[in-house]
Amino acid sequence: VSAGKDVYGDRSSDAPPQPFFRSRWVPAPAHVRELGLDSGLPGGFRAAGVTCGIKPSGNPDLALLVCDAENPVSAARFTATAVPAAPVLLSKERCRLDGLRAILANSGCANAATGKRGLEDAAKTQGAAAAALGLDPSAIAVASTGGISDYLPVDSIVKGILTAHKQLRREGDADLQRAIQTTDAFEKRASLEVQLPSGPVRLSAQCKGAGMISPRFATMFCFVQTDAALTPETADLLFGVCVKRSFDRASVDGQLSTNDTAILMSSGSSGVSIAPESEDELRFGEALDALLRQLAIMMVADGEGAARIARVVVRGGDLDGAEAAARAVANSPLVKAALHSGDPNWGRIVQSVGGALGGRPGFAAPLAVDLTLEGIHVCSAGAAIAYDEDALASALQAKEVEYEIELGGGGSIHAETEVFFSDLSHEYVSFNADYHT
């Protein structure tokens, strides 16, 4: 994939800017206004991104984000892997995750599969950031992304922290963004104004992720800031729900990373407080939900080499079965290859559903599957039906394609789930096979 291109078209710096909310699946909420990407962070936040020498390319690789508020509130979510990286272990075990004051993030090295030394290295960099910022180490989350099994270059990072500290500024979010990217072809960043009944608040986010993007929330960083005042409980509740509806529903390649980290921080500097179960909370939640869903779809659209993305919606059966079917479709290399070429080979979708549900209680064979692609009904109760083949072929050329699956059969429980996923391209193979690490 060419740098600066995504499935929506030209994203290079000299192309006209696209709106942030550009997926058909995420309508921009009426009370949310997109701000320019040079409008800086919400009040109370400063950021920096520098080159400290982790990446051989000399690209930026170390980021610092600080909240200057007296009593910041935060919420965090991490990878569900059984082999979490050292920074994930350290952040989960040693940090006050509901009151974080800073994030230290690096790209170019995941500090994963590094054992005791990896934990010690992560703690050293956390300590250096704490000393520079005059904070307790437990207030600083650490996050790393890059190659697995390499050790952190601690000395370089400590020097980089001093440089980054001097460069912290309201407008530092673009630098932070560049410093957390790895194989990302374009930036995933937003700056929004949200009109709440109690007044306007700001919401911004910086996000990275292109490969090793998976079920159960993607290989990624997402850092979100707001100047709204949230209680720890509200922050955790809203962020948890929105992560489940966004990154948790995205898959590039079904691969769960060792390092996924998503953190929401609230400075409260707008003076607008979000009371539990208020109209403010509802509206703020809608904005956060749209923000994270659009970012998740952008990660899928940046899936290494993606030319086309899809949303699969599965209805019927119990939730475990619907989930298994949706994941099976989203992670099927045959379905993904057909998506890539716009091939109306829908038998592969039925095959992947059957493979996932074979032998599962409540889904006796033959399953009465219904399949609709871009609104065109092609399979009813498990059997092909007549449809307009030209219309289907044409509809599958879209950049965003929708599959709807009804599992059929009896039972009173009717689950519904969705997964966003990318295609399987030559570029994905090139990214992941044609170079040596």
Add this chain to the structure above:
Amino acid sequence: VSAGKDVYGDRSSDAPPQPFFRSRWVPAPAHVRELGLDSGLPGGFRAAGVTCGIKPSGNPDLALLVCDAENPVSAARFTATAVPAAPVLLSKERCRLDGLRAILANSGCANAATGKRGLEDAAKTQGAAAAALGLDPSAIAVASTGGISDYLPVDSIVKGILTAHKQLRREGDADLQRAIQTTDAFEKRASLEVQLPSGPVRLSAQCKGAGMISPRFATMFCFVQTDAALTPETADLLFGVCVKRSFDRASVDGQLSTNDTAILMSSGSSGVSIAPESEDELRFGEALDALLRQLAIMMVADGEGAARIARVVVRGGDLDGAEAAARAVANSPLVKAALHSGDPNWGRIVQSVGGALGGRPGFAAPLAVDLTLEGIHVCSAGAAIAYDEDALASALQAKEVEYEIELGGGGSIHAETEVFFSDLSHEYVSFNADYHT
């Protein structure tokens, strides 16, 4: 992939023949002798393969296999999918699977997702074969492979059955083989002589499969014949165990087909009877096991575009966990891309194990995974250790690569499982994305 090539080298017709047992993972049993591929079927069997016009290419697409014994014995296994194709449903529901006298198989059309009409079409072709052979329809299994959602061209097949019937002969196995292949790059066929304590018997097989090859036994046909006399119980027991240890452990792309069919038929014409729990049964079972394992590995080696194949062995934990970890490694596009290029990027293997076991009871994070590649220990208790990087890079250039994973942790149960799998290549994407069906 070039026709006639596989991971083991040149397979074109003018290349010197390779031994059938050519994988390091399947030593040829001492009591088994490979016969020439022109030696014909065991006594009591005849076969034919013809072109009846299903495939637009004009390649052979219809096969007939007949056992002329008075009381043949058979055993069969089918796909575990929730959306089985019509021929699978018909064979399972209408045939005497322990006493089959014939198999009617076609390529070029899977007769899957075809509903009631598909079942009726399959029954018509079964009826036509029964009439031609003078047999009851319940003695004839039907098997189809090819595109999903197309209807069988019944008239062409009925005509083809008459042609095939006239061509039935002992030496028809090569024709049968050609008529069941689809994207296979080379034939998967064997003719063996097995020395049993009670005397020599013959064992032959014809097998197809290259893509949509999956867990829980692969997208494939495998037809096995022997002139040994087996009881129905022994045939079912031995065949069931050997299928579990072979096709059930093979994965090209994690995709479970709608049409998998494996059938063992015994004519008894050698006069050598296999008594239950006898030394004959043990030796016959060893030969059948080696035959099916080598065929399964050949299918993986023919995985659309495969340049390299691997065996992952997982030890420790409970069987479900070990199985999940082995499948996750075998089906990870990141692991498969690294396998393809011989990249010593073993962090991807650890990542895929962690992704599979995250949140699973008994596998608390961080998991103390050990990883050994081609005998080189690279990761101990979840952390990288020092090893000879040049030796590893060189070892990973082999055509067959072995990964050994110890899950570590406590617990007294120590499962062990294995999966054979192929790499992810540009050719796989080309096969499955660059053409339109």
